[in-house]
Amino acid sequence: LTEDERLDEMFRRALAESRHPPEPPLDEMWAQVERRAFDHAPVRSVMFARTSLWATPALAAAALVLGVALGRYVIPRVDNTSIKVSQVATSTSDAAEPVHHETVAGTSDTASAVPSVIAATTQTPDAGKPDSRQRSRTSSARLAARFEDLGGGTETSRYLAQTGALLASLPSGHTVVESDTAIAVRAEELLTQTHLLLDSQAGSDPTLHRLLEDLELVLAQVARLRTPRNGSDLQLIHQALAVRDVIPRVHDASVEASIND
């Protein structure tokens, strides 16, 4: 052996001794691996299988624009139309009054116009002074129906996957939390979708409805993380998630929705 080779061998043996590994805590490590790899596997697989959703921010932007457009234009228009139709309904002597048509989001395309006769038939006799709650409920139902027409089934699946991802990514409640605007903003967006889903056909399913109501509360709490808080707020959120078993239910519903897509 040359001197260099003898040195190399000495170094190798010294390093092997210095870096002699301890016994691996196999069971302890497996508990973590099992929890992370298997307990949330379906949620994870849905998230990654749908990479195209994440890779197409245009979809998210379109959904946001749609939400804003519906919120700003459809609701007031439905309300005005309801009032007009109610007036028509109560004015039976005015038979010459033309039938009103409401148009969605202000479009003048007659092909997309929806006859408002249905709205007229749902009005009470004293609808000339429309009850605001009734009007709101009608508007909300129409909005939800419109939401479903525009692909609400797929939206449910996407919403659940994204909500599951957000909740799974919440930091633990053991440390002081800096202001996390990104999470809070995302929670607000998902909260809006929760409201839409609650009023949609999807929300008529009792199991999903209960889950959406729980998510509504949790997301509202998460949305408040916009300002710096101590760990207790997050601990409360985590407790709420645990007590109501929210994440496994989101996961189950997500799988169910993805199967039904």
Next chain:
Amino acid sequence: VSEAHLITRVLAGDRLAGRELYDMHAPRVFRLAYRMTRDEEMARECTQDTFVRAFARLSKFRREAALATWLHRIAVSTVLEAQRSMRRRAARFADLDEVKDRVVEGTEHDFELIARLEQAVEELPEIYRTALILHDLEGYTHAEIADVLSIPEGTSKTRVSQARAKLRESLVTLRD
């Protein structure tokens, strides 16, 4: 039960099959992670991350290479990412007291040699250090290192040789 059968079962969501695969490979993955990090906690975290990542990507495992090689490729990548992101290297420079704590009584090497050697290893560029540990401590062949690091076999030989030369250069005073 063959490894291929276990993989199929894991893909179907079978946890027991997952545990079997884990038991087959985790000890060596942990040992590799420890050799690379000299930090038990970090080795444990990297081992866990390796298996979580492996199970998540198992459907993409093409079964052309051995599962062990594929796992070790993920492990090396995981450890290197962890080391880079956690910036622990500076804190992991050999400390004589720490070495004393870990070296068993009756060792044939003196503390100063080990401390300086560890420091020299930590100061090696990452590509040399990784190849040296895989080859000299973990006993990988150059062909295996080539698979794990996705480099030509000749490059592996060069890196190990360069790493040894750098260590000798760093510890030249000990030679005297």
